[in-house]
Amino acid sequence: MIYIEPELLERVNTWLTPAFDTDTQDYIKNLIADNPKELKESFYKDLEFGTGGMRGIMGIGTNRINKYTLGKNTQGLSNYLHKVFPDENIKVAIAYDCRHNSKSLAKVVADVFSANNIEVFLFEDLRTTPELSFTVKHLDCHCGIVLTASHNPPEYNGYKVYWQDGGQLVPPQDAAIISEIQSLDYSEIKFEANEKLIHLIGKDVDDAFINASVKNGSFTSQEAKDNLKIVFTSLHGTSITTIPETLNRAGYKQVYIVEEQREPNGDFPTAKSPNPEEPEALKMALNLANKINADIVIGTDPDSDRLGVAVRNNNNELVLLNGNQTMVVMTDFLLQQWQKNGKLDGNEFIGSTIVSTPMMQELADSYKVECKIGLTGFKWIAKMIKDFPNQDFVGGGEESFGFMVGDFVRDKDAVTATLLACEIATQAKANDSSFYQELLKLYVKHGLYKERLISITKKGIEGANEIKQMMIDARKSPFAEINGSKVIRLEDYQSSVSKNMVTGEESQIMIPKSNVLIYYTEDGSKIALRPSGTEPKIKFYISTNTALKNVSDFTDVEQTLETKIDAIIKDMKLN
Numbered sequence: 001m002i003y004i005e006p007e008l009l010e011r012v013n014t015w016l017t018p019a020f021d022t023d024t025q026d027y028i029k030n031l032i033a034d035n036p037k038e039l040k041e042s043f044y045k046d047l048e049f050g051t052g053g054m055r056g057i058m059g060i061g062t063n064r065i066n067k068y069t070l071g072k073n074t075q076g077l078s079n080y081l082h083k084v085f086p087d088e089n090i091k092v093a094i095a096y097d098c099r100h101n102s103k104s105l106a107k108v109v110a111d112v113f114s115a116n117n118i119e120v121f122l123f124e125d126l127r128t129t130p131e132l133s134f135t136v137k138h139l140d141c142h143c144g145i146v147l148t149a150s151h152n153p154p155e156y157n158g159y160k161v162y163w164q165d166g167g168q169l170v171p172p173q174d175a176a177i178i179s180e181i182q183s184l185d186y187s188e189i190k191f192e193a194n195e196k197l198i199h200l201i202g203k204d205v206d207d208a209f210i211n212a213s214v215k216n217g218s219f220t221s222q223e224a225k226d227n228l229k230i231v232f233t234s235l236h237g238t239s240i241t242t243i244p245e246t247l248n249r250a251g252y253k254q255v256y257i258v259e260e261q262r263e264p265n266g267d268f269p270t271a272k273s274p275n276p277e278e279p280e281a282l283k284m285a286l287n288l289a290n291k292i293n294a295d296i297v298i299g300t301d302p303d304s305d306r307l308g309v310a311v312r313n314n315n316n317e318l319v320l321l322n323g324n325q326t327m328v329v330m331t332d333f334l335l336q337q338w339q340k341n342g343k344l345d346g347n348e349f350i351g352s353t354i355v356s357t358p359m360m361q362e363l364a365d366s367y368k369v370e371c372k373i374g375l376t377g378f379k380w381i382a383k384m385i386k387d388f389p390n391q392d393f394v395g396g397g398e399e400s401f402g403f404m405v406g407d408f409v410r411d412k413d414a415v416t417a418t419l420l421a422c423e424i425a426t427q428a429k430a431n432d433s434s435f436y437q438e439l440l441k442l443y444v445k446h447g448l449y450k451e452r453l454i455s456i457t458k459k460g461i462e463g464a465n466e467i468k469q470m471m472i473d474a475r476k477s478p479f480a481e482i483n484g485s486k487v488i489r490l491e492d493y494q495s496s497v498s499k500n501m502v503t504g505e506e507s508q509i510m511i512p513k514s515n516v517l518i519y520y521t522e523d524g525s526k527i528a529l530r531p532s533g534t535e536p537k538i539k540f541y542i543s544t545n546t547a548l549k550n551v552s553d554f555t556d557v558e559q560t561l562e563t564k565i566d567a568i569i570k571d572m573k574l575n
Contacts, residue, residue, distance in 0.1 A: 005506035054161030076181030078116035095132035096147035098264035128304035130413035148303035151275035166410035167382025217419035233258035238301035276308025324357035327397035351381035351396025382410035450561035
């Protein structure tokens with residue numbers, strides 16, 4: 001007889017009631033008999049909303065993505081919408097990506113909304129996440145849903161919720177909605193659709209989104225655009241539906257698509273990981289670019305909110321830039337455009353996050369604009385725009401390969417950012433420079449900042465407990481020095497306390513609480529510890545910097561910082 005803990009058994013037994021179909025019940029009975037470990041993984045907790053919505057492995061159980069967990073989310077959200085907008089015709093927009101079951105799960109979500117007398121605008125086929133964010137405002141919806149797990153492995157799917165402004169859920173709506181969901185019984189989910197309330201949308205919204213992207217991201221003459229050679233890969237994801245046409249409408253004719261990766265496919269058969277942060281993901285694109293001597297390579301993740309950019313260095317070799325590098329070049333370019341057009345009067349701001357490069361602050365200072373810093377995740381940058389309507393948002397990004405151009409989309413947007421990257425490369429080439437050389441010029445002006453991300457994967461129940469313990473230990477016994485340099489400030493975003501480690505003086509951190517710890521050392525290094533909100537990982541963000549007098553010194557100075565980061569990793573025992 002297999003022993004099952006009482007609490008787990010209670011959760012499992014709920015799913016053996018008539019509220020669940022017979023296939024689900026039979027599957028659970030087989031787990032009880034044959035696979036108690038998988039049973040526990042599937043039911044030991046409820047999936048939670050994290051940094052980028054709810055993500056999880058597809059399957060049966062409370063800790064899995066399925067029609068019941070998403071149905072419960074949607075029922076709770078429907079109840080909340082009716083409470084908040086009691087006398088309004090409530091409207092929602094729904095999009096989905098290329099992952100397995102995304103289309104069928106999107107229809108389940110649409111059915112539940114419609115069963116609750118909510119009007120639904122459902123995309124006829126897969127679309128990008130930024131287009132969903134745009135659509136919420138474009139169609140004057142009260143909220144939006146996108147079914148996606150971004151760059152997670154093929155077995156994952158997810159559920160992201162957007163509010164009226166086109167940004168993802170933030171306080172206080174998130175807690176209120178989660179409370180509404182948790183108060184529900186699965187038997188309360190209304191699955192019977194009112195098909196009259198479900199409208200398919202497609203080309204008209206596509207055209208509006210693409211035209212808005214071109215308007216916000218195109219600054220360059222046609223003659224200059226004719227000289228840029230672009231290689232693009234959608235990595236089997238949704239961006240194939242919009243990016244090629246966006247580049248075409250913006251006037252780019254030399255766009256070469258990696259054909260082997262054009263077809264949307266939730267298995268991502270040609271990529272070990274559909275993550276543009278990984279050089280391996282862009283290998284086919286880089287090979288094509290070298291074959292045709294392209295100027296720039298761009299690849300996007302499955303839901304097209306993040307992009308990887310590779311450009312030619314001073315030795316004419318293609319190199320993949322990291323998210324911090326792409327972000328500072330894009331931000332500086334946008335600030336230049338605003339300045340040229342006389343639009344900078346000091347009332348503007350750019351956005352970044354606590355784990356991204358401190359160089360964003362240097363850029364803001366040089367243009368006399370504000371740099372607002374928030375928690376990880378673009379929902380916080382979108383919240384900045386909402387919270388400060390009297391200030392103009394120029395652009396912003398985060399280290400994880402995301403960028404947002406202006407405020408017409410309120411989430412990271414690889415569509416408009418792809419166009420922006422091409423604009424930068426085009427103008428630079430026309431001026432006998434390059435994207436890469438523009439980055440080096442910024443390093444000379446503001447200092448050479450070098451960052452590296454270390455991710456440690458810890459899967460399952462044991463992994464989650466290990467990550468939890470690692471953060472507890474870091475708080476209990478913080479480093480007094482790192483790589484021989486004294487820690488002069490320690491920021492704990494869970495307790496909202498910033499402590500001067502020299503004087504002992506404490507001050508309050510005035511942004512929402514989060515499970516993040518950041519060390520600042522005497523030599524200017526910054527090391528942040530943070531459990532991922534979307535993957536079973538703990539992440540260490542390392543940033544170092546030093547002056548760069550001349551572009552010709554870049555290779556040597558960069559290597560000095562790389563060596564320093566290696567030493568930090570060794571000292572913190574992260575390798």
